[in-house]
Amino acid sequence: MIWVIARREIAAMFLAPLAWIILAVVQAILGYMFLANLDNFFLLQPQLIRLENTPGVTDIVITPLMQIAAIILLMVMPLMTMRSIAEEKRQRTLSLLVSAPLSMTEIVLGKFFGLVGFVVILVSLLMLMPLSLYLGTSPDAGKLLSIYVGMLLLLSAFAAIGLYLSSLTESQTIAAVSTFGTLLMLWIIDWAGASLESGQSVVAYLSMLQHHQRMLEGVFDTADLAYYAIVIVGFLGLTIRQLDRERLL
Amino acid sequence: MTETLVRVDNLSRDYQAQRAVNQVSFSLQAGEVLGFLGPNGAGKSTTMQVISGNLAPSEGEISIAGHDIIDNPRAAKRHLGYLPEHPPVYREASVDEFLSYCARLHGLRGADVATARARVKQQCGLDSVGTRLIGNLSKGYQQRVGIAQAIVHDPPVVILDEPTVGLDPIQIREIRDLIRSLGSERSVILSTHILSEVQATCDRVQIIRAGELIYNASIESLERGHEHSVRVALRAAVDGDNLLALDGVDHVERLDEDRFRVFLAPGADSDALVQTAVREDWGLYELVPEQQSLEDLFIELTHEHEVAGS
Incomplete structure (x- = not known):
């Protein structure tokens, strides 16, 4: 059942031009950044050779690329999540799902996994850039895997947050803007914490940037996994609760 | 034929402080078409939404084919097809895609999906528009897609909320024929504010006014009785x-x-x-x-109620 909804969500995304355009724009911008980073690497290479314990091509080309990718996708994901539920509410098609023998959990998970499907396509396309390095050199495979999983988790967390905010409104614009605001806030929340010694650890833990950064560096920590799991499960739970609550209003 | 498919007991529904439906009770037997009649804003749609599980009741119990809609929603909804006031159709999907999706949502798989789709397309006169996008179809066809959606899983209970609104007279006649044909094998609840529609399609009529059920009789006795x-x-x-x-x-x-x-x-x-x-x-x-027509009765009853209320 979840799969039936997820499959339709993905099909609907690719029936409209938005998904294609987002993939194209993100790929074009990051392709250019990749090229610039690669140029940079060639410039630095003569000096790096003389150092001991040098950072590899993965650290110099791929990690910064994915840092920028995360920020670009922070702006792009709200555009993908905004229509999920808001559109159904506006078109009054939600009752199709509600009247079917499905629980709210199945409906919300179906929507979420539809978005995750898009995320997998998007991140897999981005990963073709680092994989192309295998043509000329040997990047750190373990690090690449950590980056791949890190990106998937980050964007899935974005999707869960976007899905919740989309369930609160009928307006796609409001859903997109509030999702963008929430994501940006979660991203920069440790900026304030950096100057306040006492509360720093809590605020830093809330920041998505911190957790993402560690996975990009190849640190695969259960604390980071737990963070993403809590964000995803939490916001999906809120979405289910919101939709259930609307039946009572 | 005497199996009770829908049972509504003392159903009430509040919107904040306002009571939209007040202590409504009725039941529906297999093979019966029930007309739910009332002026605009009387609580028809709210009642339909509550029966279909789209809204939670504030008080009361509803069971569909013996399954409680609150305690056992999955089983209840499996026996239920619902067409809301606004047909819940995806404008960017084709008729075939949409109906297949609906069939899968109701648990049909594999070859059953295509069979069910072909059946409802034939029943609802959608054979010629299978590959067209729903958004490009006329209102009448969209309405038919909405009805097809409600019966694609062959439910014993079908709830149609104002299915003929915005249609031309020929389309209205076709939809009424369709509803009558549905009524021969299923229980149908039809909400409307058009009186002739009830006389043309229903076995039984209920009149609701300001959230209260004020009349309940079979069409036959109505016609005979007066x-x-x-x-x-x-x-x-x-x-x-x-x-x-x-x-x-x-x-x-x-x-x-x-x-x-x-x-x-x-x-x-x-x-x-x-x-x-x-x-x-x-x-x-x-x-x-x-002979008192349904219209006289309707106006009399709703007017009486107004006088009594004021």
Whole structure:
């Protein structure tokens, strides 16, 4: 059942031009950044050779690329999540799902996994850039895997947050803007914490940037996994609760 | 045929402080088409939404084919097809894609999906538009897609909320034929504010006004029941008591010098009246059965209610 909804969500995304355009724009911008980073690497290479314990091509080309990718996708994901539920509410098609023998959990998970499907396509396309390095050199495979999983988790967390905010409104614009605001806030929340010694650890833990950064560096920590799991499960739970609550209003 | 498919007990529904539906109870047997009639804003759509599980009831119980909609929603919804006021169709999908999706949502798999789709397309007259996008279809066709969506999983109970709104007269007739054909094998609840629609398609009618059920009868008894007054005009000077003494006369109302309105007891006819009039030489020169249309009844009932309420 979840799969039936997820499959339709993905099909609907690719029936409209938005998904294609987002993939194209993100790929074009990051392709250019990749090229610039690669140029940079060639410039630095003569000096790096003389150092001991040098950072590899993965650290110099791929990690910064994915840092920028995360920020670009922070702006792009709200555009993908905004229509999920808001559109159904506006078109009054939600009752199709509600009247079917499905629980709210199945409906919300179906929507979420539809978005995750898009995320997998998007991140897999981005990963073709680092994989192309295998043509000329040997990047750190373990690090690449950590980056791949890190990106998937980050964007899935974005999707869960976007899905919740989309369930609160009928307006796609409001859903997109509030999702963008929430994501940006979660991203920069440790900026304030950096100057306040006492509360720093809590605020830093809330920041998505911190957790993402560690996975990009190849640190695969259960604390980071737990963070993403809590964000995803939490916001999906809120979405289910919101939709259930609307039946009572 | 006497299986009760829908049972609604003391259903109430509040929107904040406002009570939209108040203590409504009714039940629906298999093979029955129930017309749910009421002016705009009377609580028809709210009742439909609650029965279909789209809104939670504030009070009361609803069971569909023996399954409680709150305690066991999955089983209840499996026996239910629902067309809301606005057909829930995806404008960017084609008719075929959409109906296949609906069939899968209701748990159909594999070849069953295509079979069910072909069946409802044929039933709803959608054969020629299978590959077209729903958004490009006319309102009438979109409405049919909405009905097809409600019956694609072959449910024993179908709820249609104002299915003929915004259609032209020919489309209305087609949809009514379709509803009647559905009613032969299923239980159908049809909400509408068009009176002739109920007379044309339903077995039973319920009138709801300001959230309360104020009338519930079969169409047959409605039509029969209101033949029950005859207007007679007699040349001879006859007293109302003479008429009242006759078999089967319930009460008599004098209209003018010669004319009376005679109310007959249920099941009685005017034979005794005619025979006596001939025998006694009352000079009967006019006898008009008075049939009250659903429209009169509707206006009378809703008006009475208004007067009582104010």
